[in-house]
Amino acid sequence: MDAIFLQVLNGLDKGGAYALIALGLTLIFGTLGVVNFAHGALFMLGAFVAVAFKSILSLEQVTIDPTRMTAWGTPMEIRQPFVEVWFGDLGATVLEYSVPFAILAAIPTMLFIGLVMERGLIQFFYKRPHADQILVTFGLAIVVQEIIKSIFGANPIPQPAPEIAKGMIDFGVALGFDAGNVVYPAWRLIYFLFSLSVIAVVFAFLQFTTFGMVVRAGMADRETVGLLGIDIDRRFTIVFGIAALVAGLAGLMYTPILSPDYHMGMDFLVLSFVVVVVGGMGSLSGAVLAGFLLGILQSFASMNEVKAIFPGIDQIIIYLIAVVVLLVRPRGLMGRKGVMEH
Amino acid sequence: MKLLAMSRNDILLFVGFVIFTLAGPIILEPFGAGYPDLLQKFAIFGIFALGFNILFGLTGYLSFGHAAFLGAGSYTAVWTFKLFSMNPIPAIILSTLIGGIFAAAIGFISLRRTGIYFSILTLAFAQMSYNLAYSVLTPITNGETGLQLAQSDPRVLDVALGRDYGAVLPSSDFFGLEMTGYPGFYFCAIFLIICFFIKIRIFRSPFGLMLRAVKSNQNRLNYTGVNSRPYDLSAFIISGMYAGLAGGLLAVTDPLAGAERMQWTASGEVVLMTILGGAGTLIGPVIGAGAIKYFENIFSAFNDTILMNAFSFLPEVLQSAAVSVTSLFVGEGWHLTLGALFMLIVIFLPGGLMEGFKRISAMIKKRMNGGSDGSASSNPTTSA
Amino acid sequence: MSILSVANVNKRFGGLKALDEVNLNIEAGTVHAIIGPNGAGKSTLLNCFVGRLKPDTGTVTFDGKSLLGIKPHEINQMGVSRVFQTPEIFGDLTLRENVLIPAFAKRDGAFKINAWNSVGDEKDLETKAMDMLADLGIAEKASDVAGQLSRGDKRRLELAMCLIQDPKLLLLDEPTAGMARADTNDTIDLMKRIAERGVTMVVIEHDMHVVFSLADKISVLAQGTVIVEDLPENIKGNLKVQEAYLGGAHL
Numbered sequence A: 001m002d003a004i005f006l007q008v009l010n011g012l013d014k015g016g017a018y019a020l021i022a023l024g025l026t027l028i029f030g031t032l033g034v035v036n037f038a039h040g041a042l043f044m045l046g047a048f049v050a051v052a053f054k055s056i057l058s059l060e061q062v063t064i065d066p067t068r069m070t071a072w073g074t075p076m077e078i079r080q081p082f083v084e085v086w087f088g089d090l091g092a093t094v095l096e097y098s099v100p101f102a103i104l105a106a107i108p109t110m111l112f113i114g115l116v117m118e119r120g121l122i123q124f125f126y127k128r129p130h131a132d133q134i135l136v137t138f139g140l141a142i143v144v145q146e147i148i149k150s151i152f153g154a155n156p157i158p159q160p161a162p163e164i165a166k167g168m169i170d171f172g173v174a175l176g177f178d179a180g181n182v183v184y185p186a187w188r189l190i191y192f193l194f195s196l197s198v199i200a201v202v203f204a205f206l207q208f209t210t211f212g213m214v215v216r217a218g219m220a221d222r223e224t225v226g227l228l229g230i231d232i233d234r235r236f237t238i239v240f241g242i243a244a245l246v247a248g249l250a251g252l253m254y255t256p257i258l259s260p261d262y263h264m265g266m267d268f269l270v271l272s273f274v275v276v277v278v279g280g281m282g283s284l285s286g287a288v289l290a291g292f293l294l295g296i297l298q299s300f301a302s303m304n305e306v307k308a309i310f311p312g313i314d315q316i317i318i319y320l321i322a323v324v325v326l327l328v329r330p331r332g333l334m335g336r337k338g339v340m341e342h
Numbered sequence B: 001m002k003l004l005a006m007s008r009n010d011i012l013l014f015v016g017f018v019i020f021t022l023a024g025p026i027i028l029e030p031f032g033a034g035y036p037d038l039l040q041k042f043a044i045f046g047i048f049a050l051g052f053n054i055l056f057g058l059t060g061y062l063s064f065g066h067a068a069f070l071g072a073g074s075y076t077a078v079w080t081f082k083l084f085s086m087n088p089i090p091a092i093i094l095s096t097l098i099g100g101i102f103a104a105a106i107g108f109i110s111l112r113r114t115g116i117y118f119s120i121l122t123l124a125f126a127q128m129s130y131n132l133a134y135s136v137l138t139p140i141t142n143g144e145t146g147l148q149l150a151q152s153d154p155r156v157l158d159v160a161l162g163r164d165y166g167a168v169l170p171s172s173d174f175f176g177l178e179m180t181g182y183p184g185f186y187f188c189a190i191f192l193i194i195c196f197f198i199k200i201r202i203f204r205s206p207f208g209l210m211l212r213a214v215k216s217n218q219n220r221l222n223y224t225g226v227n228s229r230p231y232d233l234s235a236f237i238i239s240g241m242y243a244g245l246a247g248g249l250l251a252v253t254d255p256l257a258g259a260e261r262m263q264w265t266a267s268g269e270v271v272l273m274t275i276l277g278g279a280g281t282l283i284g285p286v287i288g289a290g291a292i293k294y295f296e297n298i299f300s301a302f303n304d305t306i307l308m309n310a311f312s313f314l315p316e317v318l319q320s321a322a323v324s325v326t327s328l329f330v331g332e333g334w335h336l337t338l339g340a341l342f343m344l345i346v347i348f349l350p351g352g353l354m355e356g357f358k359r360i361s362a363m364i365k366k367r368m369n370g371g372s373d374g375s376a377s378s379n380p381t382t383s384a
Numbered sequence C: 001m002s003i004l005s006v007a008n009v010n011k012r013f014g015g016l017k018a019l020d021e022v023n024l025n026i027e028a029g030t031v032h033a034i035i036g037p038n039g040a041g042k043s044t045l046l047n048c049f050v051g052r053l054k055p056d057t058g059t060v061t062f063d064g065k066s067l068l069g070i071k072p073h074e075i076n077q078m079g080v081s082r083v084f085q086t087p088e089i090f091g092d093l094t095l096r097e098n099v100l101i102p103a104f105a106k107r108d109g110a111f112k113i114n115a116w117n118s119v120g121d122e123k124d125l126e127t128k129a130m131d132m133l134a135d136l137g138i139a140e141k142a143s144d145v146a147g148q149l150s151r152g153d154k155r156r157l158e159l160a161m162c163l164i165q166d167p168k169l170l171l172l173d174e175p176t177a178g179m180a181r182a183d184t185n186d187t188i189d190l191m192k193r194i195a196e197r198g199v200t201m202v203v204i205e206h207d208m209h210v211v212f213s214l215a216d217k218i219s220v221l222a223q224g225t226v227i228v229e230d231l232p233e234n235i236k237g238n239l240k241v242q243e244a245y246l247g248g249a250h251l
């Protein structure tokens, strides 16, 4: 029982990441009709906003303390980040919490990137075949990841979680299991809650604002909304910006769980596409549901008991599910009829 | 079954292709591409792209999983070397067959869906193969190390025929002719020529016409009394066999197989080759494959010293600036060039290089005719 | 002898009853017109003949064999060809190729790997295809890409694609919709010629001129049911028919 509970927990953070990426993918697809293979790159860019943010904060002031000597007989160098020099403890705190604080930098950055991408490239592909969209965004994804590689190098760059979130939470005790049976890293729980809140904000935005209403109407029936004379183009740009932001935040907050490197986007992209298809192309709730579902199933599949029965199942479970879903329920768990069937 | 029942244009094209391929080492020498390792790659990836184009160019089904067949072909060939013989012929036959069988299984399921769903299905299967090759299939694939030959391999056929490789690690040989260097290239080149010939026949045949009809309007085709599914599947299997053959040839020229050949980015590469050259054209994919392998080779060989020399005519400040900008695109950064190329082609030249050539030659023709003749009638059946 | 018989066919789309107990018999060698206001279920009925839709209940029998649950290509191979309401052609291919494809389908069956011969060597079929295009007055465009044709020419091409198969039953869904008057008259002449060859036809039409100059028999469909079936001369003055149209308010 506690083992099962633990696996569910284990799947939640990854599921959250899948859900957030898939949400943006499906939003872009549902409104703009564009298959965006560069969405994983946005996830990766978000992660590197955290990296850049931290490395800027960590710029150090180097002073020499003439009164002290090192073991080699040279004057002692004292290195201290500027933020600490200037802001004292506050600065230290910001540095400590660099990952969550990076969100402040990520919001304008990701919105801007999304805007540039949509205006500069995607808008010219609304009417082109899906194959062309896939190809051009695939090219873009390669370009983006290679640029990141040339700036930040090829190796993963660890981003520590704040000290207080580094510990483990012993869930089991609260639920009446023996202590030590269900322990869970605090940051992963934070990530799960974070993904839930982002999802909630996106849904609320689409549900309760006029803008959101138009977008939802557009997803249901693009032609009619176009006929109403509503300025769809500007809204498309904003939708794309939002999707970029959501993917970016997902990547940013994921950095303490997985040290970012330049190809993390591609790794997540393929899986997220599978998530979108399983959830149903163009279905927002489908994307979220499938994201968590696949995250949890993946964590079950990596249990040793399961692997003993089906060797290698952890490696293929998501794809296997995608194949089965596509064959049995071609429109995915919650997809509508007729979306992208040609 | 008249072997030469081809139109005059096709015969010219084919003869030109044969001459160019066989004289490749001489023709490509001035471009710095006249050495066997690179030429082998041209031929092998040319075969891969030719086959991919039979599926994508004719039927319009965009597979993102063809690298799986290539990888399967390589593994098959290396196993054939290990178990049976270092002669390339059995290895080639088996890898083509396995490529086809593998494609039949994956195609049978994936072709139940069209459009992006089909692409995702092929991608899912290829990723499964790749992940499994790295994990549970390690006994077959030798995991991350890759499958290699060993001195102790049984090679039953060779042993039966009294062929002893002694204490060295053998390399593939065609009745004593080692499949490295130029012999290796010519071995691949012959298969490239055969594959190209088959492709011309398919393109011009009623079968090829049906495949083009699939791309144009599959629905209409079904109401016209044609069962489109077996046509799609045949195209898929044929392209899988081409991929298996290409994978086998990779192993012939260098007896080693690794899972990275199956990764989806590798599948993306063959898509790019096809698009770059011109999807749906006869010769475009070979040109695309050649161009990519050529530039990969040239670009990734550049380093800062070479660049410094190249820009030595500039003042020092500009020189280092030029070097640092250019170095983004070459050497390690070659993939950046590749990605940018990909985008440029899709944006500006969806028909690929062949479309570009056509536009240029149409322009020249117009110039020569003084712009009077506008009837450059485009007859798709005669396009190369 | 009836070549196609439809008995008690029902078809619902969610809450909408698109076909309601439809009964219909098409006599071999006749032209049978189906008229009725927009949304009456005419196209839906045709869809049940060619395997695009499966009726919820009822039977559709062609040449003594049931058409239910049979794939579209099998139905075509039995001798049923269809012209769609919006022309369905191979837009990327030339007119010649468009007509050759159904010709191959007729000769080679639903699937045949004929990958070694050249299309250009099939002189018989090429001639037949060119004759067919000439018959419809579009032979001079044989090498053009079909997608660039005018709407009227697309219809002609689609007709050619059906006719080259010498179908036993030809289904036409509004073959003259979107055509100019002169073109319509040409099409009527053409269909008369086809009828004279003894091809059985089911024609859905709005244009009464077309209907009355062609049909041997007329069925009137309204709200999914056949309200009248009679000879053309009796339909003309029929009150029920006028009501159906005026009630439908679409004509």
Ligand SMILES: Nc1ncnc2c1ncn2[C@@H]1O[C@H](COP(=O)(O)OP(=O)(O)O)[C@@H](O)[C@H]1O
Residues within 6 Å of the ligand: C013, C016, C018, C036, C037, C038, C039, C040, C041, C042, C043, C044, C045
């Ligand atoms: N695939 C479908 N799904 C839902 N409703 C449909 C479908 N096809 C037709 N209908 C509905 O069925 C009714 C009959 O349509 P149709 O047969 O096209 O009429 P007609 O051809 O007589 O104008 C219409 O109300 C139409 O909206």
Ligand SMILES: [Mg+2]
Residues within 6 Å of the ligand: C042, C043, C044, C085
């Ligand atoms: Mg209709």
